[in-house]
């Protein structure tokens with residue numbers, strides 16, 4: 001039933017989705033949601049969002065992510081209560097900050113017995129982006145809405161979060177994701193652009 005509804009409401013008319021494919025329906029129906037009802041999320045809903053995020057692929061399977069889940073309304077107010085999007089954050093069921101370790105421990109190449117050395121993890125934001133997208137899709141799959149609000153690479157935004165939550169020295173916030181029950185009528189956009197596809201040559 002849910003699948004039928006999702007498929008029927010799919011706005012991506014030029015990219016038909018078969019009724020049998022729930023995953024594709026979720027992908028094609030995801031849209032950024034910035035207005036929320038204020039309804040709380042259950043722990044099970046939040047856990048599912050985080051499990052989906054942590055199912056993402058990562059370079060070398062390093063899984064450099066960390067997640068700050070903000071459900072306390074006083075903290076939401078303190079961190080996100082200023083600016084033109086304040087109501088978006090206030091009415092979300094949770095605000096999930098996707099963070100990543102910007103360094104990783106590596107055994108020096110050719111020295112299998114050496115102690116691991118802390119080195120920059122150049123893939124942290126790609127890895128955490130995969131997690132963030134999975135989280136957005138898991139929100140859609142649960143009948144929720146969400147939007148990726150940028151933190152990285154905005155120095156000022158990142159600094160505010162690092163400072164408030166006392167993030168460890170090598171951890172940076174990538175994306176701030178308010179998630180909750182949609183209160184508006186945001187629709188998926190049709191982005192299918194065959195002219196952007198280049199088979200075998202440019």
Ligand SMILES: Cc1cc2nc3c(=O)[nH]c(=O)nc-3n(C[C@H](O)[C@H](O)[C@H](O)COP(=O)(O)O)c2cc1C
Pocket residue numbers: 030031032033147148149150187188189
């Ligand atoms: C890296 C990234 C940063 C984004 N930052 C913001 C942001 O700071 N504020 C915002 O309102 N939306 C932000 N978005 C959401 C985009 O505006 C949105 O995905 C885009 O307009 C396409 O719309 P759709 O998500 O509904 O398909 C961001 C999305 C990405 C992937």
